Amino acid sequence: DGGITQSPKYLFRKEGQNVTLSCEQNLNHDAMYWYRQDPGQGLRLIYYSQIVNDFQKGDIAEGYSVSREKKESFPLTVTSAQKNPTAFYLCASTRGAPSGANVLTFGAGSRLTVL
């Protein structure tokens, strides 16, 4: 079955540590996205990538980094510079359409807790 796989599902981190969240898709989608979800704030865009080897900052990119070396993969690193990293992280992808009607397919999410 086609879909998006995020791992790990749950992750605990000590302050000062970097962690990397994995996102893999087998939908042959061109564009991939990382969102952060906090209670009462909906989804906020961290980074997105429309093609391999290219990515753009979203609304809350500070303290995060990404790479897009393969079409299928878009890992997110939460660095020690992110002041409040405890959140639910969602990866999404879309085939992409020039009209802008991009319907996103989401993974199951990764919950990061900083101890």
Added chain:
Amino acid sequence: QKEVEQDPGPLSVPEGAIVSLNCTYSNSAFQYFMWYRQYSRKGPELLMYTYSSGNKEDGRFTAQVDKSSKYISLFIRDSQPSDSATYLCAMSGRSNTGKLIFGQGTTLQVKP
């Protein structure tokens, strides 16, 4: 002021009730409107998608868009306990970045 406003609830209704979920927005450039459903500890899944103004019906679900009022709604008829979830509205303008702006999400509980 946020671009998209959505009452977070929670909203609790008895089984069989008609549910109305709403979002308001401020950006008149938005043309694509979506509703996602998110079960606890899961990723959102697309429920409804509409373009510009008008109504769209899919089974027990009806999505309405009123661009003149900058107001969108999702109606659920004959609500079921399995409808208990968080409902997120999302919208975007005419661009090729695929960036969606999400509402805060409304948590719905349908009691048997």
